[in-house]
Amino acid sequence: MLETGDILETIRMVDDQNLDVRTITLSLSLLDCISSSGRETEKKVYDKIMRRAGKLVETGEKLSGELGIPIVNKRISVTPVSMIGSPSGDYVGLAKVLDRAAKETGVDFIGGYSALVHKAMTDAERDFMASVPEAISCTDKVCSSINVASTRSGINMDAVAMTGRIVKELAERTADRGAIGCAKFVVFANAVEDNPFMAGAFTGLGEGEATVNVGVSGPGVVAAALKNCKGKDLTEIADVIKRTAFKITRAGQLVGSKAAEMLGAKFGIVDLSLAPTPAIGDSVAEILEVMGLSSVGGHGTTAALALLNDAVKKGGVMASGMVGGLSGAFIPVSEDAGMIRAARSGKLTLPKLEAMTAVCSVGLDMIAVPGDTTAETISAIIADECAIGVVNGKTTAVRLIPVPGGKVGDEVDFGGLLGSAPVMPVSDVDSSEFVRRGGIIPAPLHSLKN
Amino acid sequence: MKAIVTVLGKDKVGIIADVATIMKEYGVNICDISQTLMQEYFTMIMLVDLSAATVDFAALQKELAARGREIGVDIRIQHQDLFDSMHKI
Numbered sequence: 001m002l003e004t005g006d007i008l009e010t011i012r013m014v015d016d017q018n019l020d021v022r023t024i025t026l027s028l029s030l031l032d033c034i035s036s037s038g039r040e041t042e043k044k045v046y047d048k049i050m051r052r053a054g055k056l057v058e059t060g061e062k063l064s065g066e067l068g069i070p071i072v073n074k075r076i077s078v079t080p081v082s083m084i085g086s087p088s089g090d091y092v093g094l095a096k097v098l099d100r101a102a103k104e105t106g107v108d109f110i111g112g113y114s115a116l117v118h119k120a121m122t123d124a125e126r127d128f129m130a131s132v133p134e135a136i137s138c139t140d141k142v143c144s145s146i147n148v149a150s151t152r153s154g155i156n157m158d159a160v161a162m163t164g165r166i167v168k169e170l171a172e173r174t175a176d177r178g179a180i181g182c183a184k185f186v187v188f189a190n191a192v193e194d195n196p197f198m199a200g201a202f203t204g205l206g207e208g209e210a211t212v213n214v215g216v217s218g219p220g221v222v223a224a225a226l227k228n229c230k231g232k233d234l235t236e237i238a239d240v241i242k243r244t245a246f247k248i249t250r251a252g253q254l255v256g257s258k259a260a261e262m263l264g265a266k267f268g269i270v271d272l273s274l275a276p277t278p279a280i281g282d283s284v285a286e287i288l289e290v291m292g293l294s295s296v297g298g299h300g301t302t303a304a305l306a307l308l309n310d311a312v313k314k315g316g317v318m319a320s321g322m323v324g325g326l327s328g329a330f331i332p333v334s335e336d337a338g339m340i341r342a343a344r345s346g347k348l349t350l351p352k353l354e355a356m357t358a359v360c361s362v363g364l365d366m367i368a369v370p371g372d373t374t375a376e377t378i379s380a381i382i383a384d385e386c387a388i389g390v391v392n393g394k395t396t397a398v399r400l401i402p403v404p405g406g407k408v409g410d411e412v413d414f415g416g417l418l419g420s421a422p423v424m425p426v427s428d429v430d431s432s433e434f435v436r437r438g439g440i441i442p443a444p445l446h447s448l449k450n
Numbered sequence: 451m452k453a454i455v456t457v458l459g460k461d462k463v464g465i466i467a468d469v470a471t472i473m474k475e476y477g478v479n480i481c482d483i484s485q486t487l488m489q490e491y492f493t494m495i496m497l498v499d500l501s502a503a504t505v506d507f508a509a510l511q512k513e514l515a516a517r518g519r520e521i522g523v524d525i526r527i528q529h530q531d532l533f534d535s536m537h538k539i
Contacts (some may be wrong), residue, residue, distance in 0.1 A: 050507060065511060067528055251532060
């Protein structure tokens, strides 16, 4: 028989500390749906999603009930649409089909309206990228991502320049909905192929036919564990985080392997991410503050985050057969009550967030910026973030929301898990000439590291 | 399939009898049971075997939760796997 204390600990984690499995994401290959006719591709894509993912939501709910742990999101990721749609060129039509399939299966989001252009763009990929604002603004559930840089190939600045313009156009096209389109579009350096989290999930070419990837959560559980560590030094803090991350990850591993079996899919990876929500007690910022910072954003934040991120990985790796995805602590501003508070008070700034992304997953995420921020400035922010990812050999990402008409200090509310955010200031230095040069920032040396 | 039943709430007469009656009614075997009382707060944990159960898991879960609401305690049933996974290496 299990120890009573262990059973009650699990129940407390779920009831009081917001322990949940953030997502089970069914990663589907659509490579066998490619056809020269747009209509035929759409039919094959729809049929395949309905056949493979028709029971995803039901499976998630059944598992959640039996195990007694919430599974917050059920999602689908697919092969990048830039590849599936290139013979026909009808990308927006495919986005609409993905949206319809997502709605009919009942999933929360479908990701993969994506392109990988980290070295160069084909003509078809250029057309695809130009279609992103229309595709994302005329659908509800479709998420898009573009990989513009990698450690092996450098930073494609032509693509970076385009993505800045995409972000601006998305904001304008969805201005009547708080620029929600920008929340469904992310720009990556070193994108991973098995990420279960949105907006950046897609099925990489190295993935199989159908795979279940799981994203765990649990910042509230870590914060609660650390609250019992008054007076302990940081070595002990790291140890407590590791032990807590182990338990959280084991729950994800269990849910993922059971879901895969029930869906007739392969179990892929557990993404060891501490994903916050706007709910009180589900905040990564709170963990850093429990460690001893009076507010996230102050000096020491980067060091505390580095400790947290590393300890989560060390604890999680042992708990799971396969670890992958983005794995680390997320720091989305609008989705984390502590981050929102610190940003509102001016204690958390964009430059500090940029520094934080060098030591954690994933990047400048869900940050509202003034509506008059130019496409070139957004591209320059993306380029900076790519440089951090490329040089450090890690994934970085940018998901910015230039709120139309928004000024510093205004609040924007995206609703649900996307939360709300104060509009944060960006530098007014003009970087447009740098961005307009285009070309490639070459890949960094992999020796002479300093 | 084995599951863990937990009952949390204010102590009163007949809680165990209530839960055990439901288990008997649906052919659920009680393998182990432990109970603690801290001040007036009642905690009971039961390991049950559902292999001969005459009811499906979701229906039993509903019935237990409803009975819990009637007598003012929180009764839940969860698959044993979650606890094993989280607390055993």
